[in-house]
Amino acid sequence: MMLQLSGVHAHYGPIHALRGVDIDVQVGEVVTLIGANGAGKSTLMMTLFGQPRASSGRVVFNGEDITALATHAIARRGISLVPEGRRIFPRMSVLENLQMGAVLGEPANFAIDLKRMHALFPILEERGLQRAGTLSGGEQQMLAIARALMSRPQLLLLDEPSLGLAPLYIKKIFQIIRELNRDHGMTILLVEQNAHHALRVAHRGYVLQHGRIILAGGGRELLANPEVRAAYLEGGHAATAA
Amino acid sequence: MALALQQLINGLTLGAVYGLIAIGYTMVYGIIGMINFAHGDIYMVSAFIAVTAFTALSMADISSVPLSLLLVLLVAVLFTSVYGWAVERTAYRPLRGSTRLAPLISAIGMSIFLQNMVQLTQGARVKPIAPVLVGGIDLLSVDGFTVRLAYSQILIVLVTVALMAGFTYLITKTSFGRQQRSCEQDRTMTALLGINVDRTISLTFMLGAALAAVAGVMVTVYYGVVDFYIGFVAGIKAFTAAVLGGIGSLPGAMLGGLIIGLIEAFWAAYLSAEYKDVATFAILILVLMFRPSGLLGRPEVEKV
Numbered sequence: 089m090m091l092q093l094s095g096v097h098a099h100y101g102p103i104h105a106l107r108g109v110d111i112d113v114q115v116g117e118v119v120t121l122i123g124a125n126g127a128g129k130s131t132l133m134m135t136l137f138g139q140p141r142a143s144s145g146r147v148v149f150n151g152e153d154i155t156a157l158a159t160h161a162i163a164r165r166g167i168s169l170v171p172e173g174r175r176i177f178p179r180m181s182v183l184e185n186l187q188m189g190a191v192l193g194e195p196a197n198f199a200i201d202l203k204r205m206h207a208l209f210p211i212l213e214e215r216g217l218q219r220a221g222t223l224s225g226g227e228q229q230m231l232a233i234a235r236a237l238m239s240r241p242q243l244l245l246l247d248e249p250s251l252g253l254a255p256l257y258i259k260k261i262f263q264i265i266r267e268l269n270r271d272h273g274m275t276i277l278l279v280e281q282n283a284h285h286a287l288r289v290a291h292r293g294y295v296l297q298h299g300r301i302i303l304a305g306g307g308r309e310l311l312a313n314p315e316v317r318a319a320y321l322e323g324g325h326a327a328t329a330a
Numbered sequence: 331m332a333l334a335l336q337q338l339i340n341g342l343t344l345g346a347v348y349g350l351i352a353i354g355y356t357m358v359y360g361i362i363g364m365i366n367f368a369h370g371d372i373y374m375v376s377a378f379i380a381v382t383a384f385t386a387l388s389m390a391d392i393s394s395v396p397l398s399l400l401l402v403l404l405v406a407v408l409f410t411s412v413y414g415w416a417v418e419r420t421a422y423r424p425l426r427g428s429t430r431l432a433p434l435i436s437a438i439g440m441s442i443f444l445q446n447m448v449q450l451t452q453g454a455r456v457k458p459i460a461p462v463l464v465g466g467i468d469l470l471s472v473d474g475f476t477v478r479l480a481y482s483q484i485l486i487v488l489v490t491v492a493l494m495a496g497f498t499y500l501i502t503k504t505s506f507g508r509q510q511r512s513c514e515q516d517r518t519m520t521a522l523l524g525i526n527v528d529r530t531i532s533l534t535f536m537l538g539a540a541l542a543a544v545a546g547v548m549v550t551v552y553y554g555v556v557d558f559y560i561g562f563v564a565g566i567k568a569f570t571a572a573v574l575g576g577i578g579s580l581p582g583a584m585l586g587g588l589i590i591g592l593i594e595a596f597w598a599a600y601l602s603a604e605y606k607d608v609a610t611f612a613i614l615i616l617v618l619m620f621r622p623s624g625l626l627g628r629p630e631v632e633k634v
Binding site for chain 2: 137139158159160163164169171175177178179180184187188189191192235239
């Protein structure tokens with residue numbers, strides 16, 4: 089087992105955002121976590137990195153308890169995050185953003201990895217010296233993904249990668265997720281509001297509501313589940329609030 | 331004309347020193363968003379370290395000027411960096427995540443502490459050193475007024491130019507420089523990439539202190555005297571330089587230092603030497619009123 093969360097609680101200011109979450113991710117899997125806005129999805133991602141730190145429960149990565157480690161130490165274990173809102177460094181060039189992603193990597197691998205990213209996202213080569221803040225939203229998302237991959241992580245976390253993007257980019261992003269997993273064996277934990285796309289690409293999925301896992305199962309299985317269909321696929325997100 | 335040329339030389343020398351100190355203000359502001367009011371006193375401490383080191387070297391009968399300068403620079407940079415590190419570690423880091431005002435008050439406290447520490451241990455009187463670098467080049471003489479370029483002025487300008495070039499390279503081209511800049515833009519994201527942000531902040535303080543240390547040694551060589559209060563005035567002037575250039579901007583700090591040095595030199599020559607500090611403070615007030623983002627700074631409101 090690569091990643092295991094057991095009984096994780098987390099508070100975000102006064103909000104009790106996670107109320108005993110148990111999830112696990114096996115090597116080579118794509119696991120998705122779906123849920124409405126405010127269900128605690130992003131908090132869960134950040135809690136893996138100790139921001140905020142879990143108030144109780146355990147996070148175990150490759151057999152090691154990482155619950156209490158510093159954020160940078162957790163990243164150094166081989167976990168890489170594409171955060172919500174992308175958080176690229178806007179006043180640095182595209183190339184510099186990629187160099188930042190490679191800080192943990194072997195210097196000898198940099199040229200190879202850069203070439204790989206350029207092959208995956210040609211726009212990043214074209215715009216290499218441009219300030220990252222001037223890229224379009226979709227391009228910034230590509231950059232955020234490439235930056236996360238530059239450290240050759242064992243586990244890739246993606247937080248709402250399709251949020252606010254044009255349909256063309258959404259398609260491209262899910263295609264890349266599929267390719268990374270199928271062709272490179274990348275283990276991926278994907279947080280999404282776009283349940284339809286996420287469940288189709290994932291081996292397994294969890295449904296998070298009000299900080300609790302209320303459903304778990306295979307991707308196809310959840311996709312066919314009438315509750316999931318009603319709440320996340322046909323009716324939209326607002327209907328699940330109660 | 332001759333007087334103007336002389337003041338140009340003096341102003342550039344002063345400006346180089348202010349610029350070196352201003353970099354420390356602007357870098358620390360950039361990375362943690364606070365004005366390190368103890369930075370001027372770090373510079374003062376380095377001047378005292380320089381005095382001690384020069385005295386020790388003359389007692390050890392080391393008379394080679396380049397050798398003693400090099401040794402004093404090394405000692406001052408080393409010890410002053412440790413001061414910079416310790417100030418951040420004890421007075422600012424425990425307050426990270428608290429209100430914006432708390433580290434500012436702590437900085438003022440640290441400034442008073444350093445002044446008093448030096449006053450108590452070194453005495454309140456002005457401390458002189460034996461002249462280190464004497465002489466200069468007489469450039470021209472008009473009506474009995476000789477324009478003189480002192481060797482110490484050449485040294486200050488050359489060392490400053492070299493340091494600023496090296497420093498610009500460090501910040502724009504190296505991995506540490508990128509980490510420093512990424513911390514400025516998004517500290518959490520920088521940590522998520524596996525970078526120890528606390529360490530980067532510590533190094534930033536140490537670098538700022540090291541540059542202030544060079545300024546402290548240079549001023550000791552230039553004026554030959556130090557006292558425990560020099561950090562306050564130089565600190566506020568360098569702070570004004572950083573604000574004028576655009577706080578957070580490195581080229582801005584260098585440019586601001588140069589402008590403040592030149593204005594001060596010309597003001598002293600043509601208007602009033604007694605009121606030369608007024609010029610600097612007037613600039614500080616005017617910039618804050620009419621152009622708070624400075625000459626090269628980014629406007630406060632940024633498009634996201």
